[in-house]
Amino acid sequence: MSSANTLGRVDSLQRLRDRMTELADLAALDMLATWDQLVMMPAGGAEARAHQLAALARLAHERAMGEEIGEWLAALDDARLDDLDRDIVRVARREWERARRVPAELAAERSRAHAEGQESWRRARANDDFAAFAPALQRNVELAREYGECLAEGGSRPYQELLAEYDFGLETEALRELFGALVVALPPLAQQARAHSPRRELAVPVDVQHTAVRNTLRLVGVDEQGWRLDVAPHPFTAWIGPSDTRLTTRYNDGNLESLLSSLHEYGHGLYERQIDPTLVRTNLGRGTSMSIHESQSKLWENHVARSPAFADVLAFELEGAGFPVAPAELHATLTGVEPSLIRVSADPLTYPLHIVLRFELELALIEGELAVVDLPAAWRDGMRRLLGVEVPSDALGCLQDIHWGAGSFGYFPSYALGCLIAAQLWEAMESELGPREEELRRGEVGPIQAWLAERVHRHGRRLDTMPLITQATGRSLGIEPFLRYVAPLAGRAP
Amino acid sequence: MSSANTLGRVDSLQRLRDRMTELADLAALDMLATWDQLVMMPAGGAEARAHQLAALARLAHERAMGEEIGEWLAALDDARLDDLDRDIVRVARREWERARRVPAELAAERSRAHAEGQESWRRARANDDFAAFAPALQRNVELAREYGECLAEGGSRPYQELLAEYDFGLETEALRELFGALVVALPPLAQQARAHSPRRELAVPVDVQHTAVRNTLRLVGVDEQGWRLDVAPHPFTAWIGPSDTRLTTRYNDGNLESLLSSLHEYGHGLYERQIDPTLVRTNLGRGTSMSIHESQSKLWENHVARSPAFADVLAFELEGAGFPVAPAELHATLTGVEPSLIRVSADPLTYPLHIVLRFELELALIEGELAVVDLPAAWRDGMRRLLGVEVPSDALGCLQDIHWGAGSFGYFPSYALGCLIAAQLWEAMESELGPREEELRRGEVGPIQAWLAERVHRHGRRLDTMPLITQATGRSLGIEPFLRYVAPLAGRAP
Numbered sequence: 007m008s009s010a011n012t013l014g015r016v017d018s019l020q021r022l023r024d025r026m027t028e029l030a031d032l033a034a035l036d037m038l039a040t041w042d043q044l045v046m047m048p049a050g051g052a053e054a055r056a057h058q059l060a061a062l063a064r065l066a067h068e069r070a071m072g073e074e075i076g077e078w079l080a081a082l083d084d085a086r087l088d089d090l091d092r093d094i095v096r097v098a099r100r101e102w103e104r105a106r107r108v109p110a111e112l113a114a115e116r117s118r119a120h121a122e123g124q125e126s127w128r129r130a131r132a133n134d135d136f137a138a139f140a141p142a143l144q145r146n147v148e149l150a151r152e153y154g155e156c157l158a159e160g161g162s163r164p165y166q167e168l169l170a171e172y173d174f175g176l177e178t179e180a181l182r183e184l185f186g187a188l189v190v191a192l193p194p195l196a197q198q199a200r201a202h203s204p205r206r207e208l209a210v211p212v213d214v215q216h217t218a219v220r221n222t223l224r225l226v227g228v229d230e231q232g233w234r235l236d237v238a239p240h241p242f243t244a245w246i247g248p249s250d251t252r253l254t255t256r257y258n259d260g261n262l263e264s265l266l267s268s269l270h271e272y273g274h275g276l277y278e279r280q281i282d283p284t285l286v287r288t289n290l291g292r293g294t295s296m297s298i299h300e301s302q303s304k305l306w307e308n309h310v311a312r313s314p315a316f317a318d319v320l321a322f323e324l325e326g327a328g329f330p331v332a333p334a335e336l337h338a339t340l341t342g343v344e345p346s347l348i349r350v351s352a353d354p355l356t357y358p359l360h361i362v363l364r365f366e367l368e369l370a371l372i373e374g375e376l377a378v379v380d381l382p383a384a385w386r387d388g389m390r391r392l393l394g395v396e397v398p399s400d401a402l403g404c405l406q407d408i409h410w411g412a413g414s415f416g417y418f419p420s421y422a423l424g425c426l427i428a429a430q431l432w433e434a435m436e437s438e439l440g441p442r443e444e445e446l447r448r449g450e451v452g453p454i455q456a457w458l459a460e461r462v463h464r465h466g467r468r469l470d471t472m473p474l475i476t477q478a479t480g481r482s483l484g485i486e487p488f489l490r491y492v493a494p495l496a497g498r499a500p
Numbered sequence: 501m502s503s504a505n506t507l508g509r510v511d512s513l514q515r516l517r518d519r520m521t522e523l524a525d526l527a528a529l530d531m532l533a534t535w536d537q538l539v540m541m542p543a544g545g546a547e548a549r550a551h552q553l554a555a556l557a558r559l560a561h562e563r564a565m566g567e568e569i570g571e572w573l574a575a576l577d578d579a580r581l582d583d584l585d586r587d588i589v590r591v592a593r594r595e596w597e598r599a600r601r602v603p604a605e606l607a608a609e610r611s612r613a614h615a616e617g618q619e620s621w622r623r624a625r626a627n628d629d630f631a632a633f634a635p636a637l638q639r640n641v642e643l644a645r646e647y648g649e650c651l652a653e654g655g656s657r658p659y660q661e662l663l664a665e666y667d668f669g670l671e672t673e674a675l676r677e678l679f680g681a682l683v684v685a686l687p688p689l690a691q692q693a694r695a696h697s698p699r700r701e702l703a704v705p706v707d708v709q710h711t712a713v714r715n716t717l718r719l720v721g722v723d724e725q726g727w728r729l730d731v732a733p734h735p736f737t738a739w740i741g742p743s744d745t746r747l748t749t750r751y752n753d754g755n756l757e758s759l760l761s762s763l764h765e766y767g768h769g770l771y772e773r774q775i776d777p778t779l780v781r782t783n784l785g786r787g788t789s790m791s792i793h794e795s796q797s798k799l800w801e802n803h804v805a806r807s808p809a810f811a812d813v814l815a816f817e818l819e820g821a822g823f824p825v826a827p828a829e830l831h832a833t834l835t836g837v838e839p840s841l842i843r844v845s846a847d848p849l850t851y852p853l854h855i856v857l858r859f860e861l862e863l864a865l866i867e868g869e870l871a872v873v874d875l876p877a878a879w880r881d882g883m884r885r886l887l888g889v890e891v892p893s894d895a896l897g898c899l900q901d902i903h904w905g906a907g908s909f910g911y912f913p914s915y916a917l918g919c920l921i922a923a924q925l926w927e928a929m930e931s932e933l934g935p936r937e938e939e940l941r942r943g944e945v946g947p948i949q950a951w952l953a954e955r956v957h958r959h960g961r962r963l964d965t966m967p968l969i970t971q972a973t974g975r976s977l978g979i980e981p982f983l984r985y986v987a988p989l990a991g992r993a994p
Binding site: 027028031032034035038039042046047048049050051053054055057058060061062064065230231232233234246247248249250287 | 521522525526528529532533536540541542543544545547548549551552554555556558559724725726727728740741742743744781
């Protein structure tokens, strides 16, 4: 082996790492521009922002797809890399090879179809007119199938590859099993829970909520040095840098969604902040998948914010802000169960059933077993079967979510997986650290943060979803922890 | 001529235009990231933001410098282009050729030296320790000279080329003449004005200022649809898109800087908004130079906000916000003259003298006629000669501005030119539209906006500074309009 060769190898590694760093920086800029668009931008900026985001996306795509990356990858001898570099190269190779399988024309056509599909969906939902949306949806389904087929290269089924865009390594069959088990177990629990833990209203003035949200977030570590909290119509989180996390929430007089959603978003933010600093600005320095990300938000929403113990803290903060409420009443309000029409306002028990329906339907659409024209009827059937509710209109039915209009097939499952993973992580944590009840009652979350950092967060993308779960909890993903979590809502022992 | 050739030509033009569009989008993203950094970003985001901005700058530089641009330019037959394309190509060629003259190592070294120079300057100013700053300043002077020499290619003098970075076509000799005339005319006026229009204090509560600033800006067209107003320690304006303009200002209990600075920044913002829509996202779709930009801010600051007529409007807004004040008293407060140490808080009459001093000194530094070690003494001499004030410390003297620490030589003149150009434009406008007094008293600025749009703004970068002034005012730039503007402050007829 000549020293020139060694140099070539080192050089290729350095160039690859530099490129990954550049792509991480561009991704952060994309997140910043998107955050600004949704939170700060005057409405008049929309057209220019669309151009700016498109320019950034084009550049990032070009830099991620370049022939030179293939040359660098080919010049590397993986066996000679250290552990970290091996993972960087492994993930870089995987993504580069996937991206290269998609013809440029297909990528461009999807991009156009998704933009048009969103617009079409928006109008159709406003007018409760599914037929007006059907052609755009049909186009999105066909393009998604074609995209999945390109990625599969004749190996797996296309839907599998669509899942992989959000959750690499997740198998359609595993989802069928998990979700199939939920379909058996959850509906009877839901019917019991609607009697045992009925939905309640608690009208808390918005200014009280403002104060309580700020103070609760401060308690879990949200300071002005490294976080922002703003209002957005659809709450989300932006991680612009390891010490620049931007949460959003929304406030309604009629409910306490602001408390739940801000702790939900905090879970996303904390995940990104606790990734190992050595991974920052590499291709491993972000959350590993949509489902693990959602597990982090659901953990703080379901297992902290909705716990009987943390109700003490939330009641204290509400009282401090001028709204006295008994912790038990507050907890009952945050956990009331009522099978209902809309996913985003569903209770913690029935929420996964909304997702199971969407998984069944999108899988059938992609596999060609369900025609777009039959979607509204299939939706109504599914809602009756899974949740026992009648769907009065498509606007409150299959038109309620933007995802399919935007071409996002394979995304929905992560929402339900998040619930399952959160419950399993929580049990693993409690079995190791002991019950969290006493500490949560006092608002002490340091050990929770530390456990999550060690078992989940620090790995970034070095571990994919399923290996991460197995390593963190000692077993593969199941539904039992989640069933034990919701059992008390139905008046059963966990 | 074969049709293949024609196609190649059309294709080259389209590629060039596409590249210019991309660079405009990247520049907007840079401005957004910078605005966010200064206005919204939590402090913890600083390190990541520096990386993000650097990544963007590297990419933009690479895309602006590519060999392929030279090929496209060579393939074009300028005679066959329409007027707009000819200007796009002319400016693209000029910038590409200038950029190519600078070796990459020099560009990188300057970038490092400027970052270090700013840090060094910050510490030196805090400790009033010029000697600690001298080595970094020395380095910046040498690199600026070398940079200017590269650009000059043995033609003009290096300082001329530094000027051209901010104001293409501006000649050092023209500056010498204009500023030389100011040195003769202004100091005696200043001495009379400090007696005739003495500096006054007016302590307006910050919340009153908030309301008055918002309402005054609304009056001149700042709506929520296309503008933002935020607070920044050093006010500036960001134009993220033609309908997304972000002003900043700052509030102090002790003075009315917020009113002046918000109208000053409004002038910058209006300029960018009124550029011809056909130029948007080309390389011509922004303000043509630093001095014209500064003339637009100075026009609104000096000729609107500081006018006796507009004092009626400002007094009305202050009274509406709970602070009654006589318009005459308000006007006197906004125009009081007092030769003083600090440029950024100087009155409208003495302000240009602060700039003349900096021009003389930076020119001497670059030309090698003044050694860095002699700068503090030269500064003190200059302040005595031009403003009649004694400089008690370098922190209040030659260390007060960041520009030289950041390597910005040739930038200062635009501040004084802005004052001169604003006065000349204002006279040209009034000689055409008639005196503005009556309308300004009622807060009517529509005709002013329209005149500026037609004569200045719409051209974008199609006209450089001096041709633009000649075309807009019918004469070349002189100091007389500015002298007539300040004469009343000294108790003289305009």
